[in-house]
Amino acid sequence: MLGASLKRLWHKLGSPRWFFSLTTRWVTFFGWSAAVLLLWGAIWGLAYAPADYQQGNSFRIMYVHVPAAMLAQSLYIGMGVAGFIGLVWRMKLTDVAISACLPLGMVITALALFSGSVWGRPTWVSWWEWDGRTVSTLVLFFLYVGIYALREAIAEAKLRARASALIAMVGTVNIPIIKYSVEWWNTLHQPASFGLTQKPAMPSEMWLPLLVMVLGFYCFAGFIVLLRMRSEILQREMNARWVGDWITGRGAP
Amino acid sequence: MNPKRKQRLYLTLFLLLVAGGVTALLIQISGENMNMFYPPADVVAGEAPVGETLRAGGMVQEGSVVRSTQDLGVTFVLTDHQCADFVVQYTGILPDLFREGQGILVEGQLNAAGVFNATEVLAKHDENYMPPELMDLQGMEPPATPKAAMPGYPSAQRKADRAMDSTYDS
Numbered sequence: 001m002l003g004a005s006l007k008r009l010w011h012k013l014g015s016p017r018w019f020f021s022l023t024t025r026w027v028t029f030f031g032w033s034a035a036v037l038l039l040w041g042a043i044w045g046l047a048y049a050p051a052d053y054q055q056g057n058s059f060r061i062m063y064v065h066v067p068a069a070m071l072a073q074s075l076y077i078g079m080g081v082a083g084f085i086g087l088v089w090r091m092k093l094t095d096v097a098i099s100a101c102l103p104l105g106m107v108i109t110a111l112a113l114f115s116g117s118v119w120g121r122p123t124w125v126s127w128w129e130w131d132g133r134t135v136s137t138l139v140l141f142f143l144y145v146g147i148y149a150l151r152e153a154i155a156e157a158k159l160r161a162r163a164s165a166l167i168a169m170v171g172t173v174n175i176p177i178i179k180y181s182v183e184w185w186n187t188l189h190q191p192a193s194f195g196l197t198q199k200p201a202m203p204s205e206m207w208l209p210l211l212v213m214v215l216g217f218y219c220f221a222g223f224i225v226l227l228r229m230r231s232e233i234l235q236r237e238m239n240a241r242w243v244g245d246w247i248t249g250r251g252a253p
Numbered sequence: 254m255n256p257k258r259k260q261r262l263y264l265t266l267f268l269l270l271v272a273g274g275v276t277a278l279l280i281q282i283s284g285e286n287m288n289m290f291y292p293p294a295d296v297v298a299g300e301a302p303v304g305e306t307l308r309a310g311g312m313v314q315e316g317s318v319v320r321s322t323q324d325l326g327v328t329f330v331l332t333d334h335q336c337a338d339f340v341v342q343y344t345g346i347l348p349d350l351f352r353e354g355q356g357i358l359v360e361g362q363l364n365a366a367g368v369f370n371a372t373e374v375l376a377k378h379d380e381n382y383m384p385p386e387l388m389d390l391q392g393m394e395p396p397a398t399p400k401a402a403m404p405g406y407p408s409a410q411r412k413a414d415r416a417m418d419s420t421y422d423s
Binding site: 001049051052053054055059062084087088122123125126129130131166169170173174177184185186187188190191192193201202203205206226233 | 258262265268269272273276280287288289290292310311345348349358373374375376377378379380381382383384385
């Protein structure tokens, strides 16, 4: 029973039209959640959370740096999974997903690197140090840039989809390297203080705002990615009947 | 699943496996080179090259910091709190987070006498954050539980220690 309905869902996922009509409300939901959570988390983290006993106020950069770094990796994993499905099942939607995650992931990775640099200056007394964590994150940024450049360079849609799916998928080997770099090697970067599988290494008045910021970043990503996917679907399907019907108000998608 | 798709699935999985395997091997081969600095044990054991620019890391030994009265010169001992330590000489401005018990990275050269002449001092902070009031409540010294930040300290050990002395929720 469950297997059959899962299979049906899987086949539906291949339909851009189905996805378009499904996500109409989600965009609004993610957009408002992101606005509320980011505002709430930023005010809480930057103004009300206590300062750190060693670093003082500079530790507050964490409230941008940690969610940015987490999201940068999650978006890449999303692209890798989409790439894998795209290569095997040749779904149209996966290439739409890759094209939507790509620019956001690139910007968020840049934000993670930049905020880390700004944080490194007062604590490490250095804008940049070549350790395992920073280098693997820089590689992540180059992967994003590389796939972006590749997509710009290939005009033929099928080839573009296949090439970017392949690189997105293979590039996911970098994700465990980023995650475990601080445990495998001696790095200047500290180990993780916050994650799904561990107790946060700080009291709740410090990590609760961080949790709100992380959720806010993910909702923001949901908002941007869905928005971009929907406009990409409209562009690709512009000659389809349902798009015409929807635009002229004659029917729902 | 139709046979063509199945073939693509196997091919893709194989590709992923190869990419993962190659990366794992590369990491295995590069091994030591991926480390950013030498821990005190390696410096003392003579594994760090003498006269070459390199980085070393350790904890600043409590009570070892001696500041010059004439200039910005300072000497201190970097230790792993276990078996190894070495002397560092440095002239310049120290990072704000520099204090006894703090994890520190030094860049410079090791001389034949085993003294490290640092040209740069970087502060390494740990993954624990805490408001100062909470610190006072527990009557702790500010440079508390430096173990967690100890460079080269095995992470499993680090986690076990953290669980044991659970700094703030006792």
